[in-house]
Amino acid sequence: MYSAIVFLPLIGFLIAGLFGRVIGHTASEYITSGLVIISAVLSWVAFFTIGYGETALVEVEVLRWISSGALNVAWSLRIDTLTVVMLVVVNTVSALVHVYSIGYMHHDPHRSRFFAYLSLFTFAMLSLVTSNNLLQMFFGWEGVGVASYLLIGFWYKKPSANAAAMKAFVVNRVGDFGFALGIFGVFMMFGTINLPEIFANAQAVAGGHGAEGADHGAAVLNFLGHPLDAHTAMTVVCLLLFMGAMGKSAQFLLHTWLPDAMEGPTPVSALIHAATMVTAGVFMVARLSPLFELSHTALTVVTFFGATTAFFAATVGLVQNDIKRVIAYSTCSQLGYMFVALGVGAYSIAVFHLFTHAFFKALLFLCAGSVIHAVSDEQDMRKMGGLRKHIPFTYWTMFIGTLALTGVGIPLTHIGLAGFLSKDLVIEAAYAASSGEHANAFALYGFWMTVVAAGLTSFYSWRLTFMTFHGKPRAPVDVMKHVHESPMVMLAPLFILSIGAVLAGMVFYSQFAGEAYDAFWKGALFTGAENHILHAIHDVPKWVKVSPFVMMVLGLTGAWYFYIRSPETPKRLAAEHEGLYKFLLNKWYFDELYNFIFVRPAMWIGRQLWKKGDGKIIDGYGPDGVAARVQNVTSWVVRLQTGYLYHYAFAMLIGVAALVTWSMFTGVSTGGGAH
Known part of the structure; x- marks a missing residue:
């Protein structure tokens, strides 16, 4: 059941994406919508099975993924209460958006592609929320980024849609860079990126006993040339992870892509803003709550x-x-x-x-x-x-x-x-x-x-x-x-x-x-400070x-x-x-500020590298320069080949005269023997 919840939207994407022109728009709409509806129904079944049942956690290994030295990663589904809550949110909203889009996109000539993208978006988010390791989470993380790019820029003939899609993609790359560094940091500290092992060893690592058994107070991570003890390293790693959440969930400073995402069709806005992309950051921090709880900063x-x-x-x-x-x-x-x-x-x-x-x-x-x-x-x-x-x-x-x-x-x-x-x-x-x-x-x-x-x-x-x-x-x-x-x-x-x-x-x-x-x-979230807060709420x-x-x-x-x-x-x-x-x-002039600080300098540097670096230096003295000199030489040589006999006779006379002159001044005989 859990594998079906995740992979049914992927099947819909493949059918509509690869065979949409063959089966037609209507079939693409019904197939993708039907598969996501089935996934949504199964998600509610999973919600009541896990949330209201006795089972706290189900792990389903789909396939072995990477085995390289200390890095062992499987594509595995982690199904606990947090997961089933997200499954219900993602699939319910996605199913309703699919159905709604049948009417909203009725006159669009590229409906098959649109529904394929919607299903791809859904699959990527499901991959993210069911991940049992950080690499699988990053796969889904980047998947929703790619799908959002495709959907925001769906009407690709509109320059504003293309610009908005590119802006969303670039701004999210900033956050994703931090998220990737955070994952590297977790691997360096824990020796694994598998969530069960990370959660089991979080307290020990935070206490200074890292993956290599380092002593308390010893450096467990080197960041930007600075050795960090366990507590500082945990703070740095959590902040890097949160940087990823800031990008995906459009938090202050990395928020500028979100309003521009309105250039996509309205059902896309509903899916991005309600259930998928922007909730990824919130989910990630909640999932990694055992790590964040160890860094008050x-x-x-x-x-x-x-x-x-x-x-x-x-x-x-x-x-x-x-x-x-x-x-x-x-x-x-x-x-x-x-x-x-x-x-x-x-x-x-x-x-x-x-x-x-x-x-x-x-x-x-x-x-x-x-x-x-x-x-x-x-x-x-x-x-x-x-x-x-x-x-x-x-x-x-x-x-x-x-x-x-x-x-x-x-x-x-x-x-x-x-x-x-x-x-x-x-x-x-x-x-x-x-x-x-x-x-x-x-x-x-x-x-x-x-x-x-x-x-x-x-x-x-x-x-x-x-x-x-x-x-x-x-x-x-x-x-x-x-x-x-x-x-x-x-x-x-x-x-x-x-x-x-x-x-x-x-x-x-x-x-x-x-x-x-x-x-x-059932322990799906860290419950240390949480129980304190939940009890304190009653006394405010x-x-x-x-x-x-x-x-x-x-x-x-x-x-x-x-x-x-x-x-x-x-x-x-x-x-x-x-x-x-x-x-x-003007939205606190953030777009203008970023344009002044980042975009214009980057454009100026790019223009200088293009015109002067590439054009004048590399092309001027490199391949183009050498080719130009060769052409100059050959153009002069070509001028000597006139085709007139008297020109060639004149050249021969000049050659003979030069040879005789050279012989006279060097004392070399041009004859056949000595006198």
């Missing part, structure tokens, strides 16, 4: 970047006008919440927010696709408005998604939509981690940043809803005449995701953060528990006043605070 850094990302992305989302970009920055911000939870040691809460977020974020993206489908591919919210009565099913499902994202529920209870329970737990965990024996230096910073981000999230989410569906229509008359509800093949996934957005938090709260925690997780002040709800109400009220009650106010404020408005509209 690394966890502090994770907390800082998560909190900063949550606030930064939320501020940028306030002023975006592209409907998909607003949701994209929302994803970036919510990923920051997850890393805050990871940084304070609340790993299950981070995974809980990942789990619930997948449902309502996929719902929001697919609803945005339905809106774009209805208004003739328009994405600017300033050209929408008044769509509520024209596309009611899309409106109400997006309304549910917005309620879930903003965190609507009954304060001080466990009754509410998905985001209410998981997001509030992150905020409470951050506050709880700010004091006590295991206090995190940036936990209180994380608390305040996430609380403020909750208010900003509510504002931009309701701003999106009000600008898109309420007020007077701002679209051209000819567009409004053709506004229509999406077909049922697109609406059905929205209904299913709406159920998850409403119930996922309440149904699974106990398993992720309540009484059923131990029975559900009531004002902490209520604060995100208050911020949600303030954000809703502000958005209602700005975009329903007084629509002229946002324009007036933007004019009065033009500097701040442009700062947020």
Whole structure:
């Protein structure tokens, strides 16, 4: 069953990719969608088998992969509670995206290739979450990178799509370089990259007894010419691993690729942002929690970047006008919440927010696709408005998604939509981690940043809803005449995701953060500081528990006043605070900053190496230079070959004269004998 879950999408990719033109678009759609649906159903079976059963861990060896000296790697599936949670997230969302795409991509002439890429993306992510060693994880890690490149640039005739795909690929290479170095560091410290052996020896290695049995305090790793003891080495390795997570999960400084990824088809955005690529970093840190727990410094850094990302992305989302970009920055911000939870040691809460977020974020993206489908591919919210009565099913499902994202529920209870329970737990965990024996230096910073981000999230989410569906229509008359509800093949996934957005938090709260925690997780996550945090959450002040709800109400009220009650106010404020408005509209000028620091110098260096290094020096004095000199010489020689007899006779006379002259001056006789 577990092998089928992983490899069925791969079979779909191979069929649609290799034989799509033969079997046709419709067959490709049905085959790939059907196989992923089967994989999703089996994932739910695995979820209840592992999560609610007695079995804690299942290891399935598929094949022996590498055996070279101390490096022994098998392609092996690690199935525990963390794995099955990710399987449910990935395959459920992927199956619904596949079905939705049948309607959304109906008129695209390259549908077979699109569905092949979707299945490849799914397989790569499944390879990542089922990995039992770091090399297999890196394979899936790079696989989702390649698939995202193919999907973001699917409409390859659009220059903006090509640029966005390349940007995502390059920015992720920066993070992936750190991830690769982290894997090398783990191998140097542990002598293996197999997860069971790493987890079994983590405490011993952190205590200074590495793979070679080094004494306490001795250097166990040499990094950039500096010998590092066990504690420092563990911190460096964890930070390198986190660098990879920053790239994949679009954290602050390596976030710039995420909004540009909106150039791909909308179903791609749903898959990347809800279930696959961006969650890879969160999963990796949670999976390697036994290592991160051994470096308090690394966890502090994770907390800082998560909190900063949550606030930064939320501020940028306030002023975006592209409907998909607003949701994209929302994803970036919510990923920051997850890393805050990871940084304070609340790993299950981070995974809980990942789990619930997948449902309502996929719902929001697919609803945005339905809106774009209805208004003739328009994405600017300033050209929408008044769509509520024209596309009611899309409106109400997006309304549910917005309620879930903003965190609507009954304060001080466990009754509410998905985001209410998981997001509030992150905020409470951050506050709880700010004091006590295991206090995190940036936990209180994380608390305040996430609380403020909750208010900003509510504002931009309701701003999106009000600008898109309420007020007077701002679209051209000819567009409004053709506004229509999406077909049922697109609406059905929205209904299913709406159920998850409403119930996922309440149904699974106990398993992720309540009484059923131990029975559900069975040691799949590190439980040292986690148990402390989960218990401390119950003792946080009531004002902490209520604060995100208050911020949600303030954000809703502000958005209602700005975009329903007084629509002229946002324009007036933007004019009065033009500097701040442009700062947020231009995403804190990170693209311009990176262009100035990295892109332009790299282009200048490349131009110098091309024009002067390659053109003038290498070509001028190398092969091209030698060839040019030969051509010069031969051109002079060719001039002597005129074809005229008197020219040749004249040359002969000159030769004879030269010979006679030379003989006279050297005393050499030209005759046959002596006199």
